[in-house]
Amino acid sequence: MNRRNNNILYRISVWIKTFYYFLFSIKCVNNAEFLTPIGTVREIKSNKKSLIRFGDGEFNIISGKGIRYQAFSEELQFELKDIIERYIDSKGRTPYHLALPSDFLKCNGLKLLKKRVYVASWSFSRWFFKKNYDRCVQYGDAFLFAKEYEEIYRYLWEGVQTVIFVHNDRKYAEQFSRKYKINTKFVQVPNKNAYEKKEDILSKIYEEIRACGGIKIVTLVSAGPCGKVLVKELSDKGYLAYDTGHCWDNPLELIK
Template sequence: MKSIFYYMECYIRLLKYRRRFYKKQKALGFIPDIRSTDETLDKILREHCSVSRFGDGEFNLLRQKGNGFCAFNQSLAKRLQEVLTAPLPCHIVCLPYALVSRENLNLRTKVFWLSYFIKAYDVFIRYLKSGYVYYDASFTRFYFAYKDKRVCEGYLEKIRQIWFDQDILLIEGEYSRLGVNNDLFIHARSLKRILCPAKDAFERYVDIMCAARKYGSNKLILVALGQTATVLSYDLAKLGYWAIDIGHVDIEYEWFLRGAKDKLPVAGKYVNEAKGDVFREKKIQDENYEKTIVERISGLSC
């Protein structure tokens, strides 16, 4: 449980950042057209469009910075620029809806996105375009950020409708283990996995793309692979696949099931946002999980 001093500090920061945020937004000259979570999910369900999502990790690469998932990579940054600025039919680019509306977000999330917009303003002014329609990158983060949690179950229901009765190819980091020890994909027709490096997956991009094409025919391809997922979903969309950068949806579901008040570690899964012991078990004994793996692509250092 957070102390009252934590919330007081967050509120003071919120007041400070809010004025600077609106000043930067005015300088941008327009408010980006980012559609809501419901509109984003409805579009995916209606049109089966592919999805590339931009959050702080992707914007950090455009700012020539890395993070825990991915060191700065000039080639990856260049590809992210392409995804952000070169529209494709039946493919949507998603940005955080918090950049235009923070209604029902908790204090912590409001402070984060206001401060981030101020910090990364140079990227937004360089790449965001007036007249473009963007969608909500946070549709996969359906639980933790919300103040009123009553909306979460409705978002979750729509998310699960995406893969209802679908054959899924899941491309994920080797320790992500989406759907393991929970029923997130219980209504999918089938699920197969390609396991990729947990960090710096873009170094094996050619191999990952080859595997995706080998196993992805007539499947919904879900990609949980950090910044690499943003580019991979775009490239697969160009080839006619239905590919969705699904991000942290499994961890959000784990927190949802627990009614978590903070970003908790989850046994057997790598949770990069959790404090303390974010990951213990690199190996799990699960025969059903092992049966879903069709290919393993190791990191260059292995």
């Protein structure tokens, strides 16, 4: 009985916090500008930038929490904070373009009430963004890789000779190669806690880049929060990389 009561009290406390975050982020964006999916692709292509996408998982880790497929670590927390703070401090003049989930940040918070899962998943992220990262800076749209935008995001690898496909399942690399008719090299990552293998993954990516001569190569990364760090490391060394997330196996859906 005590365990049951404790569980009920815990759930009540969670929803009280969620209501607080929801209430104080009904209007979330005051200063930041968000590009459209097309605008995001144009920004990336015209300036030869890599792409990093943040969502609720990254905000959770920055705030000190783990997520289902990536345990919390202070090192990862520091690296994610550095990515967004460096981007803001330089007014976006980094080798990577940072994209955030504009659909869920720009909308009136009351729109989240359409689905309980929206309130549960996004109230904290909206509040956290408003408190820390709603600055006068231009963000891309992290929902660029929603299934509705395939005809837009495919231009990111137009003219590319080789794609290094970083994912936990080879079959998606093979599907990509068949669909887009591009030479594709596969680098496998764990489906959980990929960050712990960051250096091994980077080593394999660099090995593939060297083997291909480093010309007209793009790296597509699906590796959770670790993927953000991988793209940052690659872009700092002058390589193009796009944090696609799991659009290949679990595509994003726009807010309805």
